[in-house]
Amino acid sequence: MxxxxxxxxxxxxxxxxxxxxxxxxxxxxxxxxxxxxxxxxxxxxxxxxxxxxxxxxLVRQATEEPKSIFFTNSTVITKKLEKCPDPSPILVGPLHIEFSTPVNLEQVIDQNPNLQDGGRYKPRGCIAQQKVAIIIPFRNRDEHLKFWLFYLHPILQRQQLDYGVYVINQYGDETFNRAKLLNVGYAEALKEYDFECFVFSDVDLIPMDDRNTYKCFSQPRHLSVSMDKFGFRLPYNQYFGGVSSMSKEQFLKINGFPNNYWGWGGEDDDIYNRLASKGMSISRPSGAIGKCRMIRHERDKKNDPNPQRFDRIAHTRETMHKDGINSLSYKVVNVEKNQLFTKITVNLGKAPR
CATH class of the missing domain: 1.20.5 (Single alpha-helices involved in coiled-coils or other helix-helix interfaces)
Known part of the structure; x- marks a missing residue:
C-alpha cells in the first residue's frame, strides 16, 4: 500500500x-x-x-535629367528621355483659321487636358528642343485672346515645345506701351523658369501653318512674315512687327526693347535698328509657311499713333544702351494663373507729357 x-x-x-x-x-x-x-x-x-x-x-532627378518614370508594386523603372526630333513629326501643315464662331474658354480647357497651371506644357515622351516663353502685350482684348488660346495651344503642343503663355496686361488708362510690356514679360517669365527663348506675339495674330515653329534660331526670327492684312506680303524688308522670337542671349545683346514708345508705332523699327547695330540679321520662314491671319478690329483707345516715333527711331544707336531692359521699371499689380495662361497686370507708370 x-x-x-x-x-x-x-x-x-x-x-x-x-x-x-x-x-x-x-x-x-x-x-x-x-x-x-x-x-x-x-x-x-x-x-x-x-x-x-x-x-x-527619382522625381527630383527627373527635374534635372528628364526620364520616364514607371512605378510597379515592388520596383521603379526609369528610362532616360531623348531630345524631341526637329522638326516635330506630328505637325499637320496648313491650317484653316476663321473667327466667325465665338470661342468658349471652357471648351479650350477641355480640348487641352495636358496643360498645367499657368498655361505651361512640356512633351511627355521626349525632351523639348527649347524652353519657350510666349509673351503677349495686352489690354482690353479678351475676345481676341480667346481665339489666340484656342488656336495656339494645340499648335504649340504639336511643335513639342516646353512652353508657358504670359499675358502682360497694362494697368489703368495711360497710353499703351507695347515694347515696355514685352520687356516686363521677359523679366517676369524668367522669375518662374529658366526659359531660353522668348516669342513676342500680338494677341490678334494667328499662324496659318504649324510648321512655322514658335522657337528661336541662330538669328532673331520674324515669324509673322505674310499677314492677310498686307495681302500676304512683307510690307518692307526691315519689318519686325507682329510675332518675333529672340533667344535670351540675342535679347540681352540689344538691351531688350525700348521703354519710351508710348502709343502706336515705331518700336518695331527701333528693335530692327538695335539688331542691325549689333551685327544681327532677321531670319524668316518662307512666305507660304509664315502666313498668318489677323483678327480685324478698330484701333484701341489710348493707342493713338506716337508723334515722336520718327525722331526716336533716328536716334536708336544713341539711346539703346541706356533705354531697355537695364532701365526697366514697373510695379506688379496682380498675378492670375489658370490652366490656359498666366496673366500679369502691371503699372508701367505715366507717359511723359
Whole structure:
C-alpha cells in the first residue's frame, strides 16, 4: 500500500512538471510570435519608407535629367528621355483659321487636358528642343485672346515645345506701351523658369501653318512674315512687327526693347535698328509657311499713333544702351494663373507729357 502511494506521488510530480514545461514552452512561443509580428510590421514600414524615398529621389532627378518614370508594386523603372526630333513629326501643315464662331474658354480647357497651371506644357515622351516663353502685350482684348488660346495651344503642343503663355496686361488708362510690356514679360517669365527663348506675339495674330515653329534660331526670327492684312506680303524688308522670337542671349545683346514708345508705332523699327547695330540679321520662314491671319478690329483707345516715333527711331544707336531692359521699371499689380495662361497686370507708370 505504501509503494502505491509513492508511485502516485511520483506520477503527480511528473505530470505537474510536464504541465509547467508545456506552459513555459507556450509562453515562450507566444512571446516570440508577438515579437515577430512587431519585427514584420517594422520591416514593412521600413520597406514602404524606402520605396517612397526612392520615388522622391527619382522625381527630383527627373527635374534635372528628364526620364520616364514607371512605378510597379515592388520596383521603379526609369528610362532616360531623348531630345524631341526637329522638326516635330506630328505637325499637320496648313491650317484653316476663321473667327466667325465665338470661342468658349471652357471648351479650350477641355480640348487641352495636358496643360498645367499657368498655361505651361512640356512633351511627355521626349525632351523639348527649347524652353519657350510666349509673351503677349495686352489690354482690353479678351475676345481676341480667346481665339489666340484656342488656336495656339494645340499648335504649340504639336511643335513639342516646353512652353508657358504670359499675358502682360497694362494697368489703368495711360497710353499703351507695347515694347515696355514685352520687356516686363521677359523679366517676369524668367522669375518662374529658366526659359531660353522668348516669342513676342500680338494677341490678334494667328499662324496659318504649324510648321512655322514658335522657337528661336541662330538669328532673331520674324515669324509673322505674310499677314492677310498686307495681302500676304512683307510690307518692307526691315519689318519686325507682329510675332518675333529672340533667344535670351540675342535679347540681352540689344538691351531688350525700348521703354519710351508710348502709343502706336515705331518700336518695331527701333528693335530692327538695335539688331542691325549689333551685327544681327532677321531670319524668316518662307512666305507660304509664315502666313498668318489677323483678327480685324478698330484701333484701341489710348493707342493713338506716337508723334515722336520718327525722331526716336533716328536716334536708336544713341539711346539703346541706356533705354531697355537695364532701365526697366514697373510695379506688379496682380498675378492670375489658370490652366490656359498666366496673366500679369502691371503699372508701367505715366507717359511723359
Amino acid at each position: 505504501r509503494d502505491s502511494n509513492v508511485n502516485f506521488n511520483f506520477l503527480h510530480r511528473t505530470c505537474t512538471l510536464v504541465v509547467l514545461l508545456c506552459f513555459l514552452h507556450i509562453s515562450v512561443t507566444v512571446v516570440y510570435y508577438v515579437r515577430s509580428l512587431d519585427l514584420r510590421r517594422t520591416f514593412v514600414q521600413n520597406q514602404h519608407s524606402r520605396q517612397n524615398q526612392i520615388k522622391q529621389k
